[in-house]
Amino acid sequence: MKHDKIQETHQSISGGVHTNRRHDSAEKHVTGRADYCDDIAEPYGTLHAYLGVSTIAHGLIRGIDFSKVLAAPGVVGVLTAEDVPGSNDLSPTGLKDEPVFPTEKTEFHGQPLFAVVAETRDAARRAAELAKIDYEELPHALDPIEATEARYPFVTAPLKLERGDTGKAFADAENRIKGQLAIGGQDHMYLEGHIAFALPGEDDDVVVHSSTQHPSEAQHMVAHVLGVPSNAVTVNVRRMGGGFGGKESQMNLFCAVAAIAAKKWNRPVKIRPDRDQDMTATGKRHDFVVDYDVAFDNDGRIQAVDGTFAARCGYSSDLSGPVTDRALFHADNAYYYPNVLLRSRPMKTNTVSNTAFRGFGGPQGVVAAERMIEEIAYALGKDPLEVRKANFYGDRTDGRNLTPYHQEVEDNILHRLVGELESNADYQARRQAILDHNRQSSVIKKGIALTPLKFGISFTATWYNQAGSLIHIYNDGSIHLNHGGTEMGQGLNTKVAQVVADTLQVDFERIKITKTTTEKVPNTSATAASSGSDLNGMAALNAAEQLKERLVSFAAEAFDVAPEAVIFRNNMVQVGQDVISFDDLVRKAYMARVHLSAAGFYKTPKIHWDRAAGKGRPFYYYAYGAACSEVSVDTLTGEYRIDQTDILHDVGRSLNPILDKGQVEGAFIQGMGWLTTEELWWDKAGRLRTHAPSTYKIPLASDRPRKFDVRLAEWSENKERTIKRSKAVGEPPFMLGISVFEALSMAVASVADYRECPRLDAPATPERVLMAVERLREGG
């Protein structure tokens, strides 16, 4: 394994674009001085809230007896739906299906029904157990199959994508396979759990500190539940201890409860669930059951695909509409389907309402696409990689570049990217060696898989693709940077500051990165959909360019030179023949009454989407990647080890290669965890039993591939005019983990001489692997 230390490269200024600038908070992280929401000093008189939750999966609430709660030491009071002064509704899409606290019935085990407010968190937490809830139990349905049988409704309108004539294509097909695949969900397991801390102010005002990816929505939700205008509510977030989508809508509840209590008692109120409550009361990645029907010719080329994607959405819609939409958008992955019909089934279930998680439904679509490839390969006795390549998107010249949603793929680099990885990773020779090994070895079987990825970048809710920024230059030349994105570890603040440093040609250190707050940049979008740098980088560029323009025109006038003769370079400004420091220019500009503050704005061009028609260009561009993983499986126990993974990933022209590499590595491991050891397990009563790290197993350092080589495709450049021609990186590499799942599948298939697709469901726990091995050994 390579352990070479990566040096930061220096151009003229420190921390310009396309350099390996370290995370701006790195020194604070390692010294424990980086403040998270729970580290903020609490003012005297701070109260603590804790949620009381449902202990059944579905039932009418006849009444709640709070007498023991209220008598418990330290308790100040309880909050129920009656205490919500405004609207008792937190649904992010406006469907009004998600109350702060329900009034009539509970719809999942662990649903928050009330909150206890007490002098200490410990007192609130203990007292929350003391309520006596009188239920009338109703039958429950926990997964999409049970929900379908029980005729449960969709939580939101389903989507259909259609192109070509699937009926005819299936009728004419040379080969046809139907199958079903179950794909498990995933808990975010951010190390910092949910938290909100509200401080009451005068009039209707309240300030909420939270760990949220979407401060604007939290602001709007708090205003909505308090029944006050948004201008009364300020939401702040300096940084999160991880988000991964879990803090896009799920923190709204905590912000609302803290704010309601803070206004009710006129005291600061903090709410922080413990890990178990965080995992049971807040949403996760959607589980899917996919029914697929694929027609293909004898060369393995797909002729038609019919897919139905049923998702466990939970009791409310939350973001399930766009999540299940994105599953369909990625059910093609990298492959051209000449005829295609895809349908989503966003099923209501009596489980926690599922939500955003890195990839946002896309990964489940990609897994389904790769399952169909596997089916074809085993049916025809081919290497799955050969089938993959035969089905790659083409370009305009061969007409194989149209997606199921009628967007043309205009920036396809699959052939080059996969070809390079195939050769770098020595795929063909290693596959042959593995086939040989498997013939010799009876207990330990190996597998290898090289899987590609194409991922669409933009919010499919087109209006979300906008961003704002605010930059002040103070008269000492120091710069204050603010934008609407939130920092959750991805290094967004670092990248945006690099853009500003580059634009003004000043050292990175001169720029103060400040907390995200709804007071500075309004109406922001969630930091989600991998869009953070694309959107906020451009908005900051816009603000920095405005300031630069003002300084240029001031300098040109003051020094009587042409504007073209004013050049910013390395903390200095050349003005005609003169060179002055940036500080001097700023000082002079201030004295001359030049406005040194600018608000920037950006909206993504070209995109549009007609959901009813299933047509449009929802994505500005695509990011690509490929991974090759080799595994060893113990066929006596189902245990496995990842021997090697090689990755080649496309981030366009990287703003910061070392941070992007960190995203790729981390996303791969997280994706691998999703498909291997991370299992959500509900008992029959609807109680999630894997609800903390003791029972829910995310990867450890020792689960990493024994050899792990991650490279960025340095030759790639975004064809679209994105920020410095870079590409989004947050979500796409998550799906590279699928290579591990496919490699495990090959190792399993070896026990029946690769004649049968093992049809592993995800996650492929050691148990699922062993059961598949034994099923294949026993003859299917």
Next chain:
Amino acid sequence: MTHRTEIRFLLNGTDVTVADVPADRTLLDFLRLEKRLTGTKEGCAEGDCGACTVLVGRLQDGVLKYETVNACIRFLASLNSCHVVTIEHLRGEAGKLHPIQQAIVDFHGSQCGFCTPGFVMSLYALWMENPTPSETEVETAIQGNLCRCTGYQPIVAAAMAANEYGTPANDFLTLEREEISQRLKALIDDQRIVTGPEDNQAIIPANVHDFADALLSHPQATIVAGATDVGLWVTKFMRPIGPAIFINHLNDLKSIRVTDAALTIGAGVTYSEAQGAIIEAFPHLEAYWDRIAGQQVRNMGTIGGNIANGSPIGDTPPVLIALGATITLRKGKDQRSLPLQDFFIEYGKQDRAPGEFVESINIPLPKSGQLDAAYKISKRRDEDISSVAAGFSVRVQNGIMTDCRIAFGGMAGTPQRAAGAEAALEGQPFGEAAFLAAGKALETDFTPLTDWRASAEYRSRVARNLMRRFFLSQTDTTGEPVELLSA
């Protein structure tokens, strides 16, 4: 009897005296809420994520030793005469970052940063003991630390390069070792400590005899050794534990004795403390031992506690039963011994009378011709609770198997011997036929349950297959590996 009512310890550079310490007060809450040392984070409050990792230094036989622990499940009352070192105390030379911190910065080992202080502490402890670790040693040291952002690659790289940033010889804790030892010595007296409110009292006995006396007068007290289980009673289930008797500091319970016939381990010996002696005597436990929990829990948890809590899924009972271990229980001055397997009566019920405690574990050394193996099956390889754990021991003389002891965890309400499987092997020639029959016999030996860790069917199949693994691993005709190695 005279006793004092406050505990005394060193917190970073400061002497701390805390009076009225409730039994269930955790170190993490003390640090964050009372001292506002907020660099130590709560990630899970169950000792599984490592975000709360701190160092605890303690004098043992006059030698000051630092170990990582999970502050979330470590009770404040267990820290008397200890030195607690948190992330805030770390420093390098001349105002610079500590070498571990600088390496993590340079290798881009933090993203969201929430887990980072815990990783720094774990890697700091590793570096003090082993400044040039192998990759596997790094992985073992951070088994108890979760990171959800980085995928660990840069953290491991930083750990392996840390020694280039500075050596332990110049480290502040090394330089202050003598001074800290003196300050800790000054805190030690021979008094029992009784502290905390009446209904939540912590009793810290002066020595093992005082412990025996205290338990006689408080027979219903919770005995807290490593707190890796009792800690969760408090943090997860909010169960009252008072009165609680803390015994982790009792050197009398930490003896490790080897004779020609047996290895005897005091009930207070932690997994980490036992590791060397265990592996020396029972080499087949080497890989297994590293898979018991994570490093912090191995530093806290005791073998005695793993037995005494009676769990059906503890890691050590099956392998110790297979080795023929006996335990000694003590009540007041009276002692009695029994085979370990007989201690486990049924789920939730052990052969321990009120006022009685586990004092030591006696493990016979292998005899000639004895073949031993230990297997752990879990969803995740490291830091997981077993779905199935198994200890195998058979003695082969002239090709015939005798003294067959096979014990499983996770297959019944208690760790249990597989009587039918043992009978199928006993007196038989060592060969595939006997092991096939033994595998078959497991079907009647056990009726396992389905839960979130594994289904009943998987448990049964795996148990049967482990019988085959044991046979294959002891035969080794082809040289072909029959199980995955960690590296």
